[in-house]
Amino acid sequence: MQPRIVEVRQGILKKNDLLARELRRRFHDAGVYVVNLVSSPGAGKTALLERTLTELGSRCRVAALVGDLATDNDARRLARSGARVQQITTGTVCHLDAEMIATALEGWDLDALDVLFIENVGNLVCPASYDLGEALRAVLLAVTEGEDKPLKYPTIFNGADLAVLTKIDLADAAGFQRDEALANLQRVRPGIEVLETSARTGEGMDAWLDRLLPSAASA
Amino acid sequence: MQPRIVEVRQGILKKNDLLARELRRRFHDAGVYVVNLVSSPGAGKTALLERTLTELGSRCRVAALVGDLATDNDARRLARSGARVQQITTGTVCHLDAEMIATALEGWDLDALDVLFIENVGNLVCPASYDLGEALRAVLLAVTEGEDKPLKYPTIFNGADLAVLTKIDLADAAGFQRDEALANLQRVRPGIEVLETSARTGEGMDAWLDRLLPSAASA
Numbered sequence: 558m559q560p561r562i563v564e565v566r567q568g569i570l571k572k573n574d575l576l577a578r579e580l581r582r583r584f585h586d587a588g589v590y591v592v593n594l595v596s597s598p599g600a601g602k603t604a605l606l607e608r609t610l611t612e613l614g615s616r617c618r619v620a621a622l623v624g625d626l627a628t629d630n631d632a633r634r635l636a637r638s639g640a641r642v643q644q645i646t647t648g649t650v651c652h653l654d655a656e657m658i659a660t661a662l663e664g665w666d667l668d669a670l671d672v673l674f675i676e677n678v679g680n681l682v683c684p685a686s687y688d689l690g691e692a693l694r695a696v697l698l699a700v701t702e703g704e705d706k707p708l709k710y711p712t713i714f715n716g717a718d719l720a721v722l723t724k725i726d727l728a729d730a731a732g733f734q735r736d737e738a739l740a741n742l743q744r745v746r747p748g749i750e751v752l753e754t755s756a757r758t759g760e761g762m763d764a765w766l767d768r769l770l771p772s773a774a775s776a
Numbered sequence: 777m778q779p780r781i782v783e784v785r786q787g788i789l790k791k792n793d794l795l796a797r798e799l800r801r802r803f804h805d806a807g808v809y810v811v812n813l814v815s816s817p818g819a820g821k822t823a824l825l826e827r828t829l830t831e832l833g834s835r836c837r838v839a840a841l842v843g844d845l846a847t848d849n850d851a852r853r854l855a856r857s858g859a860r861v862q863q864i865t866t867g868t869v870c871h872l873d874a875e876m877i878a879t880a881l882e883g884w885d886l887d888a889l890d891v892l893f894i895e896n897v898g899n900l901v902c903p904a905s906y907d908l909g910e911a912l913r914a915v916l917l918a919v920t921e922g923e924d925k926p927l928k929y930p931t932i933f934n935g936a937d938l939a940v941l942t943k944i945d946l947a948d949a950a951g952f953q954r955d956e957a958l959a960n961l962q963r964v965r966p967g968i969e970v971l972e973t974s975a976r977t978g979e980g981m982d983a984w985l986d987r988l989l990p991s992a993a994s995a
Contacts, residue, residue, distance in 0.1 A: 598900045598928070679816070699920065702817060706817055709844050710845055727950060
């Protein structure tokens with residue numbers, strides 16, 4: 558039975574890749590910079606995004622799509638920033654795919670946007686295989702998760718353009734070994750850019766916003 | 777294409793359920809109590825298991841199967857406890873299934889065991905759908921992950937017999953809202969048993985071990 562599964566999955570991935578290519582063309586033509594945020598559940602995607610939408614929203618036009626199995630809690634929380642936010646509820650599906658993005662964006666005027674964030678389902682495995690047409694894939698790693706995660710989930714770290722260490726205000730309390738985590742990131746994805754942030758204290762937020770803004774301007 | 781996927785997945789699940797039933801019969805006949813540990817990546821499965829194997833190992837015969845996409849770091853770390861530990865490397869597969877467990881146990885004398893732990897792949901979505909023949913499914917939730925996880929990943933919490941709050945030594949630093957987390961657990965899975973632990977300080981470990989021992993004795 559195993560070969561049959563692989564075959565079908567390849568079929569889905571090819572279909573996804575075609576849709577993702579089409580999305581990427583639309584995003585490029587509209588000049589919207591698209592950021593796909595992936596991480597474990599609870600690594601702080603929503604907290605980072607909440608602060609990002611508020612702070613970036615005063616400097617350019619931002620919006621977000623938010624993937625979750627259930628609940629629209631995150632979308633309601635993020636909408637308080639004033640940005641346009643839409644929930645994508647996946648049910649039992651462990652990732653977002655390009656078709657879900659295309660459907661969620663029906664009726665949107667992409668020309669009216671500078672940056673679109675996509676908050677993926679919290680999962681370090683499945684989202685790695687689904688291109689969403691993004692320009693930047695950022696993988697978040699909370700300092701409370703342990704330094705070994707890049708080694709244990711290499712595919713998603715290898716496929717990311719940027720790693721964002723989150724919750725750095727908890728680094729001391731958690732006994733986080735920063736050098737070891739950075740070495741593991743470089744081992745899995747040599748040369749990967751790394752930012753260090755705390756959405757709670759605001760530390761590192763400027764560097765994160767500065768990383769996004771020039772790309773937003775030239776998208 | 778979607779219906780075709782669902783159809784194939786149902787086929788796999790049925791096959792998995794048959795294999796899980798067979799495993800459960802073998803575990804029962806051998807008198808081994810099997811615990812399936814599921815959680816997000818970095819919620820502390822390995823830390824809890826490391827301490828559990830050491831402390832429980834002086835009172836009964838314990839072993840562990842450890843699932844990971846890549847690396848055998850956890851298995852090597854856990855083997856220091858003196859317990860028999862075997863790695864299951866899943867590659868890009870986001871969960872363990874009953875066939876992987878059956879294969880890993882080839883050649884094992886189950887009669888020589890009292891408790892077998894299965895550390896699943898770190899993932900709050902996919903492992904929910906795969907019965908491994910376990911007697912107890914324990915879902916771990918680290919206090920650093922946020923109180924809303926049961927609502928956002930309801931299937932895995934709903935399918936668990938026991939919830940273990942982990943890293944409670946970090947609760948204050950993380951601003952963990954305990955009452956809210958407990959209420960969310962009960963909302964998703966009314967009546968679920970909850971234990972609170974810190975593998976670092978040892979807090980709550982006795983209650984966890986006491987929970988396992990009578991079951992181990994009567995398995």
